[in-house]
Amino acid sequence: MGVPAGKRPREYVDLSLDEVHEAAPSAPPKYPRISGQRFGQETTFVPLSQASQVSLCDDEDDSEAAGLIQGSQEGDGSSDAIQLHYGDLNTKIVGVRYYRGQATIGEHVVLKREPQNQYDRNAIRVDNVMGVQVGHIPRNMAAKLANYMDHRLLDVEGILTGVIGYYDCPIVLKLYGPSDLTKREALKYQMAQDKLPLSHLKQAEREEKRKEKEREKAEKEAAKRARTGQLLSASKLGYSNLSQPLGDEVLGEESLEELISQSSTFNPREIGQVAESFGLKESDLENMPLADNPPSLSTTLLPYQRQGLAWMISKENPKLPDTETDDVVQLWKRQGNRFTNIATNFSTSTLPPLASGGILADDMGLGKTIQIISLILANPQPKTNNSSKTTLIVSPVGVMSNWRNQIQDHTHPEQTPRVLIYHGTGKKEAANLGQYDVVVTSYGALAIEYKPNSKAIPAKGLFSLQWRRVVLDEGHTIRNPRSKGALAACALRADSRWTLTGTPIINSLKDLYSQIRFLKLTGGLEDLAVFNSVLIRPLMSDDPESRLLLQALMSTICLRRRKDMSFVNLRLPTLTSRVLRVKFHSHEQEKYDLFQSEAKGMLQDFKTRDNKAGTTYSHLLEVILRLRQVCNHWALAKNRLDKLADLLHKNQVVPLTPENIKALQDVLQIRIESQETCPICLDVLERPVITACAHAFDRDCIEQVIDRQHKCPMCRAEIEDNATLIAPAAEMGEGTDEVNADPNNPSSKIEALIKILTAQGQAEGTKTVVFSQWTSFLNLVEPHLNRAGIEFARIDGKMTSLARDNSTHRFSTDPNCKVLLASLSVCSVGLNLVAANQAILADSWWAPAIEDQAVDRVYRLGQTRETTVWRLVMEDSIEDRVLAIQEQKRKLMLAAFREKATKKVDDRATRVADLEKLLT
Structure with a gap:
């Protein structure tokens, strides 16, 4: 959607980070507000491409808080993960007469803004990749680019295109900008005004339109074939190859052969061997x-x-290569008396450090x-x-x-x-x-x-x-x-x-x-x-x-060597992974359907612009979480947010009373269990904390922000010091809720779990690790193990390190201890559980690598028995779709190693779209 020639774009209102994240994906386009003069006079942008950073960068202290990463340009592309090549700008580096280094055609150089330069506030310095100044971009060109760099509207990359002369050196500046359509249109308008090149972007847009037409044509043809009955029936595309599900039957012993016949094999590692x-x-x-x-x-x-x-x-x-025919060492190759880095084409006659x-x-x-x-x-x-x-x-x-x-x-x-x-x-x-x-x-x-x-x-x-x-x-x-x-x-x-x-x-x-x-x-x-x-x-x-x-x-x-490489020759026994689909009891299905209807309604409210119901992103996460928990046991699902939401509606910051701290920890728990990312670094919450204004961050990130500005980067609420940050209720972010359930009324998933553990035909001395991400679910499993006469040990994040060591020692050495109940987060690193020859994944974790690491505690060097991994999945539920998301993540990892790097988008709209997929 372009902007008519001669018209200014309409004003883009400042948004806080929270407001940007809560915006509906279908919101109409908005453009950046641009003021001031062009061509070298000071200009102020409110950059839409960095709306997620607005609240970090609107005063001097805040801009320091944003600079948490080492690098030559402050933008690293993470705020708009997919960037497009907009165009190439051929220019030169001036003031090179004092540069004593080599200059190689194709050499990558680094552009750095110098706003404090006493001769030119728009100055853009050019350094080689080792940090030595080569020269500057010409003044008139710097005047055009400075604000785009300052406000991270464009990433500018430089590559030398010719040999260095006495006064200057030719260079091409590659301009990269956001792929988001709304941000793109605003930026195109301004770049056209400043006569900056857009040829690559226009070519990409033409290709985009061509592919869109092809997609539309394919969809029409598919619809036509469907109407004439040429498509396979939905039943053939479903789980027709899988067994009859469990559930709605009396709990009792079954043979292992029967359970195997009711499951399907599943090997996630086939995707991950990259x-x-x-x-x-x-x-x-x-x-x-x-x-x-x-x-x-x-x-x-x-x-x-x-x-x-x-x-x-x-x-x-x-050691560096001695001759030109020697192998490249750490990307350095010898060329006569020089060493050239094959990645950046930087050359030097001095010995580069290794x-x-x-x-x-x-x-x-x-x-x-x-x-x-x-x-x-x-x-x-x-x-x-x-x-x-x-x-x-x-x-x-x-x-x-x-x-x-x-x-x-x-x-x-x-x-x-x-x-x-x-x-x-x-x-x-x-x-x-x-x-x-x-x-x-x-x-x-x-x-x-x-x-x-x-x-x-x-x-x-x-x-x-x-x-x-x-x-x-x-x-x-x-x-x-x-x-x-x-x-x-x-x-x-x-x-x-x-x-x-x-x-x-x-x-x-x-x-x-x-x-x-x-x-x-x-x-x-x-x-x-x-x-x-x-x-x-x-x-x-x-x-x-x-x-x-x-x-x-x-x-x-x-x-890197893999277990399945022939020369490694670990002689590990066979690993078999099975998916056992379980059918809800009728009363469980009713509860699940209620939660699913609530989730769909909340999602619809959240996406509408007026959102009269006041649905927040946290509400949406919670109902999704409850939907997943009811798959394990209906007693896990609780509403923990309503009272806190009322408090936050009345007060921007809630008083840190013991009751409110517990409520904030509940909100934080939801963010952890939903695998939410930190809004500052856009990465997973490694050390999660929550503020009194109910915003969750990674501790390292928010502490560095507090050191500089004492304000929440989401809503601008005051944060006095680090002591007001609230940590999870237990180590590893595991919930502390007490869950009560009738031990005589187990869930269908617990029934399936006990059936596996008590199945006739198990190998003698079989030991099993039962993994779950919810310690409260492990609590519910315990009485059923006792009833079945199964001795067990347990490890979770709320136990001391010594207590965990004692539990694993007992499981490994006591022949009567047949089961280890294990928190998935604790078991994903560092433990050796080869005493077990069976693992049960009671629920599905969002990040497949966590599950793989947990299973590898059992299937590793030292394992001498055939090993089986069971994954329990409720049929026709959100768990099926979680598996699909896991497969997508594995394929994205594959892409990162092969043709393409992962095109990861971390904005809230994309997260909402992912949640929507879970409900359809």
Whole structure:
């Protein structure tokens, strides 16, 4: 929808972040308000493309709060995840006479605004990717682009198009902007006024229209075929190949064969095996050299683990290529007396620094822990005189003790390294960390000690040492580059750096950027704007060269082996995954139908502009959550928001009375269980908290905002200090609700669960882990286990670390303990549950990677029995559609590794659209 020539766009009213998120997807287009003069005179934009950041950037303190990410341009594309190429602007870099570096055709450069430049407030400086100034964009061109960059309307990327002269150097500026139609139209209008190029955008729009016509034509043809009866019947497209569902029958023992006949097989990993498409091929991995078993290691390493050790030793001692025919090293290749980075085309005649370390991304259960232990033993000497001998391991709290235990178990007693758990009472050793061989700490402890504005090296603590190496266990924890934990990890001083993760990419390739920055890879990719320009954008555009570049990058820093690779030869027994569809009892179906009708009504109210019912996004999330809970047991579903909603309607901020704190924790619980994202970093809530104005954030993000402005970025309510932030009621964000239900009246899903556990024909000594995301559901299961005479143990987030260790020990060693009731969030990392040979997923988690990690606690190195995973799904319910969403997420992960990066859109309208899919 264009704007007629000669007319100004209508005014766009300022929105708070909350109002933007609550806006209906079908709202009519609005355009940015633009005031002031063009061509160099100061201009003020209210950028629609950054409406989600308006409340962060409307005064000087707020703009500081927005700058939580390291990078050359403040925009990283995350606020409008899918960006389009609008056009190319051919210009030049001036003032290059003092630049002494190389200038290579095709070299990526970094553009930085200099609003404080005393000669020109519109100045745009050009740096090479190593941060050295090359020159400036000409004054008249900078006048056109400055406001677009300042207000993040456009991302501007520079590539050199010619050799450097005495006065200038030719450059092409690539302009990228939002894909959203409303934002696009407003931006096109302004760019046309400023005579900025739009040729690429217009071509993309023509292609868009062509595809739309093709879709319409295909839909008409499909409708015509349907009318003539040529389409398959709906029954043939449904679950006709599946068994008769359970339910509406007397609870009793069934044979395992009967249950198997009533289920369908399901292997989610077929979708997720994507890492082999980049990095080393299986044949190359098989032929890698082996290292000797370290003498002080009491355990004999498997051949592939010895290969991993040899690879890690080599990566801790990298060397630049000696000749032009040598292989590329960390994307650097030799060209005569120069070294050129094949990603950014930056060239230098001085020796570029190389990163020491990499990513060990072996499949879960292949022994990443013992490979790191062997590395510590095999390569202990510091690389410099200023380094300590100590290795720092950063891990989730729940597995810190596992590191100490594994080091003790796998080394000869007289040669066991000295290990300190730097947590709790271990903090007393803050001044003596260098006296230990290994220090194990948590991500939380690391974030607490991080002082971003301090230049001085502290006398004690985690930042006082130059570590021999730093190892990030579950390294994908730092995937959000804005988080304090990620910034803290990058600020550690170390000779070598390692991350251990079975899932280096969870959501998008931006997850990989955090790993690159932590590893200190040089050549430009450590800057997010450059990483975006060189890798993410080209991959999204199907550029084949970018795929080769990703392969070269991953093969140089990442080692990944899978369990099913022939040379790994774990000889793991068969893993079978089954879906058992269960039919509601008639009274359950009535309750489910009531909740579904309520959810559809709320969604309709929420989408209408007047929304007379006052439905909020939190109400919508809650009714969806209740819909999912009633699939497990009707007693789980409760309405917890109405009273708080009334309070918030009367007061912008509720008084923090004990009753209100409990209500706010209930709201936060809904956000956690719904896998909502933090509105500041647009990533998952790693450390969720909620404010007195009922807005949920990741703690790292909101604390940094509070440090600068003491205002909620959603509604502008005052936040006095961090002490007013409310944490979840229990560790891991698990609910604390007491749920009462008649033990004589089980839900159909509990009946199905007990049928599996008591089925005749189970292998002798079968042990089962029952996973659920709701601890209250585990409470409901317990009396039925007791009635069936099944001894069980339990672990959840509300238990202390010691109590969890005791439960897992009992489950692993007591032959009479047949079942472990397990919170999915606690079991997704760090535990070894190979004592079990069966797992039951009682409910479906939004993020499939969490479920995969939980199952891999059972099916891993050390498992000697055939393993079965049962997934319980209520037939014709929201759970079926959750499975479909999981499959989509897996395919998006596949795309991130292959032709395209994940085109992830995080705005609220898209989330509402996803919720709508769950109800249809």
